[in-house]
Amino acid sequence: MQLLEVKNLKKIYTTRFGGNQVQALSNVNFSVEQGEYLAIMGESGSGKTTLLNILASLDKPTSGEVLLNGKNIVTIKESEISAFRRDNLGFVFQDFNLLETFSIQDNIFLPLVLAQKNYQEMNQRLQPLAKRLEIEAILAKFPYEISGGQKQRAAVARALITNPKLVLADEPTGALDSKAAMNLLKMFSAINDLGQTILMVTHSVLAASHANRVLFIKDGEIFNQIYRGSMSNDDMYQKISYTLSVLASGGENLE
Numbered sequence: 593m594q595l596l597e598v599k600n601l602k603k604i605y606t607t608r609f610g611g612n613q614v615q616a617l618s619n620v621n622f623s624v625e626q627g628e629y630l631a632i633m634g635e636s637g638s639g640k641t642t643l644l645n646i647l648a649s650l651d652k653p654t655s656g657e658v659l660l661n662g663k664n665i666v667t668i669k670e671s672e673i674s675a676f677r678r679d680n681l682g683f684v685f686q687d688f689n690l691l692e693t694f695s696i697q698d699n700i701f702l703p704l705v706l707a708q709k710n711y712q713e714m715n716q717r718l719q720p721l722a723k724r725l726e727i728e729a730i731l732a733k734f735p736y737e738i739s740g741g742q743k744q745r746a747a748v749a750r751a752l753i754t755n756p757k758l759v760l761a762d763e764p765t766g767a768l769d770s771k772a773a774m775n776l777l778k779m780f781s782a783i784n785d786l787g788q789t790i791l792m793v794t795h796s797v798l799a800a801s802h803a804n805r806v807l808f809i810k811d812g813e814i815f816n817q818i819y820r821g822s823m824s825n826d827d828m829y830q831k832i833s834y835t836l837s838v839l840a841s842g843g844e845n846l847e
């Protein structure tokens with residue numbers, strides 16, 4: 593079943609001074625199946641953040657459609673956007689975005705508090721998640737007392753606790769050392785194996801090599817896609833590296 597459909601997406605920024613126009617997305621089309629794990633790559637300035645912001649309903653496209661479960665999120669009323677985001681999407685950011693004055697448990701509870709769930713339900717949802725993400729021992733701690741890897745696992749728990757249809761991750765391993773990054777990627781794979789749909793924007797070949805499909809953006813358009821098929825993570829790594837090297841040399845001659 594198709595969870596997300598992106599159709600003819602275009603985004604033109606008009607700069608405040610001088611009225612210059614920048615075409616960040618020129619014509620983006622792709623869809624994501626329920627349960628997929630998709631990575632989006634592309635050189636700096638290719639339009640990844642612009643795309644993610646539109647998928648997160650933080651920004652509007654100039655034209656085009658984004659359908660989540662058939663509902664066009666581009667036309668949702670401003671007054672309904674926060675609730676829509678809270679009920680359908682989970683976010684994982686590069687720099688964790690945890691509130692420093694809240695305990696880890698309260699950070700994870702936050703989206704449910706905003707959705708006015710009672711404590712018993714919040715706790716029932718937290719326990720299996722905390723176990724799976726190996727953060728049971730740090731729930732009472734504060735962000736400044738734990739490692740980057742632990743912070744990111746707490747952020748993943750916060751993203752998952754609402755049972756979102758789609759998890760959007762923006763460079764989730766960007767601030768982690770290699771061991772913590774690998775640990776997080778294993779957890780993402782395990783979460784995806786349980787059926788969670790994940791869309792991750794990343795510059796990291798290692799991170800993208802864990803996804804089931806990698807989509808490359810060049811100059812605001814989809815340039816190429818790699819499907820995992822029966823490939824191992826190592827095979828994916830090689831193929832992604834090759835595609836990025838072709839992209840960096842101008843994008844010609846891709847086999």
Ligand SMILES: Nc1ncnc2c1ncn2[C@@H]1O[C@H](COP(=O)(O)OP(=O)(O)OP(=O)(O)O)[C@@H](O)[C@H]1O
Pocket residue numbers: 605606607614615616634635636637638639640641642643
């Ligand atoms: N608010 C804005 N106003 C004007 N131009 C913008 C704005 N945001 C992004 N752009 C331009 O749109 C294009 C795409 O930018 P975007 O940030 O989406 O790229 P990116 O692929 O995420 O880059 P990076 O990997 O460096 O984060 C770039 O040319 C950028 O300069």
